[in-house]
Amino acid sequence: MGIKFIFLAIFLAETIFLLVNAEPVEDKQALLDFIHNISHSRPLNWDVNSSACNSWTGVTCNHDKSRVIAIRLPGFGFHGSIPSNTLSRLSALQILSLRSNRISGSFPSDFSNLGNLTLLYLQLNKFSGPLPLDFSVWMNLSVINLSNNGFNGSIPYSIANLTHLTTLNLANNSFSGKIPELNLPSLQLLDLSDNNLTGSVPRSLQRFPNSAFSGNNLSTESSPPPLPLVPSLPPLPPPEARQSKTPTKLSESAMLGIIIGGCALGFVVLAFLMIACYSKEKGENRVPTKPHKKEESVKKVVSRIEHGNGDDKLVFFEGSNLAFDLEDLLRASAEVLGKGTLGTTYKAALDDAMTVVVKRLKEVSVAKREFQQQMEVVGNIKHENIAALRAYYYSKDEKLIVYDYYSSGSLSAILHAKRGENQSPLDWETRLRIAIGAARGVAHIHTQNGGKLVHGNIKASNIFLNSQQYGCVSVLGLAPLTGSTTPPVMQTAGYRARK
Numbered sequence: 001m002g003i004k005f006i007f008l009a010i011f012l013a014e015t016i017f018l019l020v021n022a023e024p025v026e027d028k029q030a031l032l033d034f035i036h037n038i039s040h041s042r043p044l045n046w047d048v049n050s051s052a053c054n055s056w057t058g059v060t061c062n063h064d065k066s067r068v069i070a071i072r073l074p075g076f077g078f079h080g081s082i083p084s085n086t087l088s089r090l091s092a093l094q095i096l097s098l099r100s101n102r103i104s105g106s107f108p109s110d111f112s113n114l115g116n117l118t119l120l121y122l123q124l125n126k127f128s129g130p131l132p133l134d135f136s137v138w139m140n141l142s143v144i145n146l147s148n149n150g151f152n153g154s155i156p157y158s159i160a161n162l163t164h165l166t167t168l169n170l171a172n173n174s175f176s177g178k179i180p181e182l183n184l185p186s187l188q189l190l191d192l193s194d195n196n197l198t199g200s201v202p203r204s205l206q207r208f209p210n211s212a213f214s215g216n217n218l219s220t221e222s223s224p225p226p227l228p229l230v231p232s233l234p235p236l237p238p239p240e241a242r243q244s245k246t247p248t249k250l251s252e253s254a255m256l257g258i259i260i261g262g263c264a265l266g267f268v269v270l271a272f273l274m275i276a277c278y279s280k281e282k283g284e285n286r287v288p289t290k291p292h293k294k295e296e297s298v299k300k301v302v303s304r305i306e307h308g309n310g311d312d313k314l315v316f317f318e319g320s321n322l323a324f325d326l327e328d329l330l331r332a333s334a335e336v337l338g339k340g341t342l343g344t345t346y347k348a349a350l351d352d353a354m355t356v357v358v359k360r361l362k363e364v365s366v367a368k369r370e371f372q373q374q375m376e377v378v379g380n381i382k383h384e385n386i387a388a389l390r391a392y393y394y395s396k397d398e399k400l401i402v403y404d405y406y407s408s409g410s411l412s413a414i415l416h417a418k419r420g421e422n423q424s425p426l427d428w429e430t431r432l433r434i435a436i437g438a439a440r441g442v443a444h445i446h447t448q449n450g451g452k453l454v455h456g457n458i459k460a461s462n463i464f465l466n467s468q469q470y471g472c473v474s475v476l477g478l479a480p481l482t483g484s485t486t487p488p489v490m491q492t493a494g495y496r497a498r499k
């Protein structure tokens with residue numbers, strides 16, 4: 001047993017060492033070539049000597065840090081065209097977001113090297129000219145947002161080959177010609193509005209609302225509408241006519257018929273509703289990333305953010321590679337993850353497929369300076385078993401804290417999840433890894449701030465699984481900021497370690 005543990009420890013230490021030191025050398029050079037050959041107005045912390053995967057803003061690497069797989073640089077004030085043979089060398093790239101810049105020039109032809117591209121966000125730039133004819137080089141594309149640019153020419157027919165495409169937004173460009181037939185069952189969102197398109201809406205796209213095609217020069221006499229699914233009923237008389245006819249007498253048997261029919265119909269409707277609810281619940285458990293209707297924007301749930309005063313921004317910590325601003329965060333869709341004594345926690349999905357956790361603190365009882373000082377202490381802790389604090393927002397009425405999102409959820413959620421047939425109970429190895437990780441995290445916290453920092457709220461819902469499936473503690477050091485009037489034991493249900 002003991003020897004096994006020692007081997008395990010050595011193995012882990014080595015893996016961690018390798019992981020920390022790995023660098024995608026060629027991808028890093030490609031990024032440096034990109035940034036040195038395009039001008040931008042917001043500073044970027046892309047330092048040759050720092051780790052591209054761990055600290056460069058907007059850069060995400062794959063698991064073993066051998067390749068760059070996502071670039072998100074919205075609103076960095078890039079202008080000019082994308083230098084050729086730079087970004088196109090990132091051949092493993094899956095997500096590219098350069099939205100909300102001032103990039104001009106044509107669609108980079110060398111992007112054809114980015115065969116793994118899945119999400120492409122180039123909206124709100126100044127691109128012009130036609131799109132490449134052959135989109136089948138990006139067979140994995142699922143989201144294309146090129147809206148609000150100056151692209152022209154026709155919409156390439158080859159888009160019809162993108163079988164994974166779920167979103168196509170080409171709105172507010174200068175596309176002309178006919179809309180191609182896009183027989184793509186996966187397509188959920190389409191926006192071709194405000195272009196210069198002509199002809200009629202092809203059959204395969206008539207399921208989308210009229211707003212998807214508005215602002216074009218499309219002929220109204222469209223091709224024959226698709227066959228109706230239900231046989232059309234004779235039109236109802238206008239409401240006034242129906243009301244005036246009420247005092248007619250019905251025979252007893254007709255009444256009975258109506259009552260029985262009504263009951264039967266009610267029962268069927270109820271059954272359908274129950275089935276629908278049940279399958280929706282099941283579906284959500286299986287596909288947690290699927291967008292669901294009830295989500296609201298962060299702005300809606302956090303209504304007390306006022307704009308206009310100077311220091312109205314998110315404060316990011318050193319080494320944070322997140323690239324978004326308060327506006328982006330407020331526009332994100334929010335889903336409640338949990339409600340605790342310190343406040344409500346939301347999962348926020350940003351525009352370009354980025355997910356973070358936002359905690360909205362309630363009853364913060366300390367002044368701004370004290371709050372900032374505590375944030376600095378906590379935010380500068382970097383440890384693989386501590387969920388990194390990425391940013392915070394402080395105003396008189398609203399205090400927000402931004403953390404990394406862990407897709408497997410909290411330990412509490414994992415322990416109490418409903419188990420389906422194919423979900424095995426948490427095995428002992430995993431439990432042990434969670435415990436070891438959490439213990440390492442807590443031990444590290446106790447070495448911080450001259451030994452004065454404690455977590456203050458250890459409980460299963462504050463422990464997550466990191467990418468190596470070890471425990472990882474979150475929400476530390478917040479207890480001192482809130483509710484100082486209540487006695488410490490009453491503040492939280494979690495275990496409060498003391499030193």
Ligand SMILES: *[C@@H]1O[C@H](CO)[C@@H](O)[C@H](O)[C@H]1NC(C)=O
Pocket residue numbers: 032033034036037083084085086
């Ligand atoms: C980009 O700039 C670097 C200098 O920083 C230069 O060495 C490189 O050749 C340039 N690359 C391109 C594609 O222009």
Ligand SMILES: *[C@@H]1O[C@H](CO)[C@@H](O)[C@H](O)[C@H]1NC(C)=O
Pocket residue numbers: 047048049
């Ligand atoms: C990077 O490190 C090298 C050697 O360690 C040093 O010569 C160089 O000045 C550093 N560059 C920057 C930008 O800090």
Ligand SMILES: *[C@@H]1O[C@H](CO)[C@@H](O)[C@H](O)[C@H]1NC(C)=O
Pocket residue numbers: 091092113114115116
């Ligand atoms: C796409 O990614 C896979 C691994 O995820 C890699 O093997 C492959 O080479 C990549 N494709 C391209 C075109 O780079």
Ligand SMILES: *[C@@H]1O[C@H](CO)[C@@H](O)[C@H](O)[C@H]1NC(C)=O
Pocket residue numbers: 115116139140
């Ligand atoms: C597309 O995605 C699949 C897996 O999702 C991957 O195996 C493949 O390499 C990707 N690239 C291309 C060009 O199909």
Ligand SMILES: *[C@@H]1O[C@H](CO)[C@@H](O)[C@H](O)[C@H]1NC(C)=O
Pocket residue numbers: 123124145147148167169189351
């Ligand atoms: C695409 O970009 C536009 C802004 O031009 C934005 O309003 C829209 O939400 C984006 N759509 C998707 C699906 O990302």
Ligand SMILES: *[C@@H]1O[C@H](CO)[C@@H](O)[C@H](O)[C@H]1NC(C)=O
Pocket residue numbers: 128129130152153154
């Ligand atoms: C597209 O715009 C360019 C200028 O940006 C122009 O030269 C070209 O003729 C336009 N093409 C079409 C089909 O309108």
Ligand SMILES: *[C@@H]1O[C@H](CO)[C@@H](O)[C@H](O)[C@H]1NC(C)=O
Pocket residue numbers: 136157158159160161
């Ligand atoms: C789809 O791809 C195939 C080959 O991969 C090609 O022959 C065909 O022309 C493409 N279809 C369109 C509409 O571009």
Ligand SMILES: *[C@@H]1O[C@H](CO)[C@@H](O)[C@H](O)[C@H]1NC(C)=O
Pocket residue numbers: 148149172194
């Ligand atoms: C379309 O784009 C232009 C700039 O290219 C912008 O001024 C205008 O507001 C946009 N329209 C919409 C509806 O977004």
Ligand SMILES: *[C@@H]1O[C@H](CO)[C@@H](O)[C@H](O)[C@H]1NC(C)=O
Pocket residue numbers: 174176196
């Ligand atoms: C739309 O097309 C017409 C005729 O083809 C042309 O005169 C007009 O300039 C175009 N408008 C835009 C915004 O490209």
Ligand SMILES: *[C@@H]1O[C@H](CO)[C@@H](O)[C@H](O)[C@H]1NC(C)=O
Pocket residue numbers: 198199217
């Ligand atoms: C719309 O299209 C028709 C013919 O398809 C053309 O006669 C008309 O000039 C176009 N209108 C605009 C505003 O481009």
